[in-house]
Amino acid sequence: xxxxxxxxVRWQSAQRSARAAGDAALxxxxxxxxxxxQTWRLTAVSAxxxxxxxxxxxxxxxxxxxxxxxxxxxxxxxxxxxxxxxGAGPEPVxxxxxxxxxxxxxxxGGPGRAGAPLPTGAGLADALAPLLxxxxxxxxxxxxxxxxxxxxEVFGVRADEPATPASTVKLAVAVAALSAxxxxxxxxxxxxxxxxxxxxxxxxxxxxxxxxxGDTGKHRIVLVGGGDPTLTAHAPxxxxxxxxxxxxxxxxxxxxxxxxxxxxxxxxxxxxxxxxSGPDQHPIGPNENIAPVSALMADEARLDDSEYGTAPRxxxxxxxxxxxxxxxxxxxxxxxxxxxTAARAPQQAGRIATxxxxxxxxxxxxxxxxxxxxxxxxxxxxTAIAAGKPASFAGAGTAVRDALAARHLPLTGAVFADGSGxxxxxxxxxxxxxxxxxxASSAGHPELRSVVTGLPVAGFxxxxxxxxxxxxxxxxxxxxxxxxxxxxNTLAGTVVDADGRQLVFAFMTSxxxxxxxxxxxxxxxxxxxxxxxxx
Numbered sequence: 001x002x003x004x005x006x007x008x009v010r011w012q013s014a015q016r017s018a019r020a021a022g023d024a025a026l027x028x029x030x031x032x033x034x035x036x037x038q039t040w041r042l043t044a045v046s047a048x049x050x051x052x053x054x055x056x057x058x059x060x061x062x063x064x065x066x067x068x069x070x071x072x073x074x075x076x077x078x079x080x081x082x083x084x085x086x087g088a089g090p091e092p093v094x095x096x097x098x099x100x101x102x103x104x105x106x107x108x109g110g111p112g113r114a115g116a117p118l119p120t121g122a123g124l125a126d127a128l129a130p131l132l133x134x135x136x137x138x139x140x141x142x143x144x145x146x147x148x149x150x151x152x153e154v155f156g157v158r159a160d161e162p163a164t165p166a167s168t169v170k171l172a173v174a175v176a177a178l179s180a181x182x183x184x185x186x187x188x189x190x191x192x193x194x195x196x197x198x199x200x201x202x203x204x205x206x207x208x209x210x211x212x213x214g215d216t217g218k219h220r221i222v223l224v225g226g227g228d229p230t231l232t233a234h235a236p237x238x239x240x241x242x243x244x245x246x247x248x249x250x251x252x253x254x255x256x257x258x259x260x261x262x263x264x265x266x267x268x269x270x271x272x273x274x275x276x277s278g279p280d281q282h283p284i285g286p287n288e289n290i291a292p293v294s295a296l297m298a299d300e301a302r303l304d305d306s307e308y309g310t311a312p313r314x315x316x317x318x319x320x321x322x323x324x325x326x327x328x329x330x331x332x333x334x335x336x337x338x339x340x341t342a343a344r345a346p347q348q349a350g351r352i353a354t355x356x357x358x359x360x361x362x363x364x365x366x367x368x369x370x371x372x373x374x375x376x377x378x379x380x381x382x383t384a385i386a387a388g389k390p391a392s393f394a395g396a397g398t399a400v401r402d403a404l405a406a407r408h409l410p411l412t413g414a415v416f417a418d419g420s421g422x423x424x425x426x427x428x429x430x431x432x433x434x435x436x437x438x439x440a441s442s443a444g445h446p447e448l449r450s451v452v453t454g455l456p457v458a459g460f461x462x463x464x465x466x467x468x469x470x471x472x473x474x475x476x477x478x479x480x481x482x483x484x485x486x487x488x489n490t491l492a493g494t495v496v497d498a499d500g501r502q503l504v505f506a507f508m509t510s511x512x513x514x515x516x517x518x519x520x521x522x523x524x525x526x527x528x529x530x531x532x533x534x535x
Contacts, residue, residue: 116500123534124155131525136517140510144434148441148502162413162427163508166483167371168490169421171436174364174451176403177379180386183361187228191255192349194222218337222270222345225296228357229378233298233324246355252328254353266335270343271322278392290373294318300374308370365454369462373420380419409435433492433506455479474527489518498533
């Protein structure tokens, strides 16, 4: 854990002040009528925390930090967007009330989540049923709302019916990966001694562009991809090293140092992508939303300087990463003879250098906040590797389903054709999405906490930064994963209602013809849950 930085100290002080102000506002809370409490919640709590959130927004930079994304530390502005086109133009930073209760606690500092009144199905139906009739929604409309403390569904409409989830399928991938590997798992990218007999080349789609390795007599090393989707070739950003993703520059420095210690200054370079199998091209074909899925890539094969969102992609990510690595070696005094070539690292090969990704929890957070398709496909394949299955689209889908089945989740009709949700053959139910969020919100499953902390905050961060206008009651209170394909709109997340009860929800619709209208209708449903003290 990195040392507490100065902005953290300022933030903790601001939090204490906010809590003190909140306590004063709560003295008459329970004695007041429900409508009055709703007004107090939107004013007193926002005022008490607004300065703290604004201070945090000034201090924090970057979309993720040490795997600890929370609403309080991630108050972003501007056009953040991810694998879905949900971004908007830059906007002023707004203050937000607390939107994430502590494990086993209450968002309002009261007697605990279970101490607040439990909303009733009839009360939620009164609030939500009229909104589900919005003509902007498609002919298929499903919904599920669950109470976290009670652990049960309190409102549902066709909640067990499978539908196309779009990017909300990433919630399933996140839970599966965390269940199979744990939140502290890190993905290795390694350089090994390749002077033994070369094996079978890696993925065919990349090997075609690689050329043939000749028997040059030079010392051979192999760059082995482990499937880290956040590996970068860019110069490290300022800040503690523990907060940075794995870097090819660091790997090159360590490799060059080790080679020179052995008296080696000239090598040939191979690259191994055999950790993954099957086709590397997503079924949608070449697309700016996703790169070919490879066990070795740098910066998601982006051909520009972007870090998330759509971008042109290199058609051969492993080749590009290996060439970048070769260039880094040359800058450090190692002669790399010829171009990198596809190879299979020898069995029992000696390790020369290794870099590791940030913890899996941090990768989950980044995947969810930006709806990152490349990370999603990578985590699905990591789940397959952990289960001993082929790290392909098919193998990953089986592994994700098996990991969720082991958690006794409702999987009737579920199909995981990919990890990103770009494949229209994916099917999940609103009931499954709400159960995933219920488990992640539960004090009994802290290993899943990053599924909740990674959710975008309505009106502030990630794929929700351009949604929920300033006057919307859901702004700053709704945390949710979006899902958008042509004709498909979904929203699944968590909220604390007007009485301080933590709820999770999932709303799905298909056959929409007005995407903006459908998004607004889903946002209105989530806002209604936030406003509700539905009894």
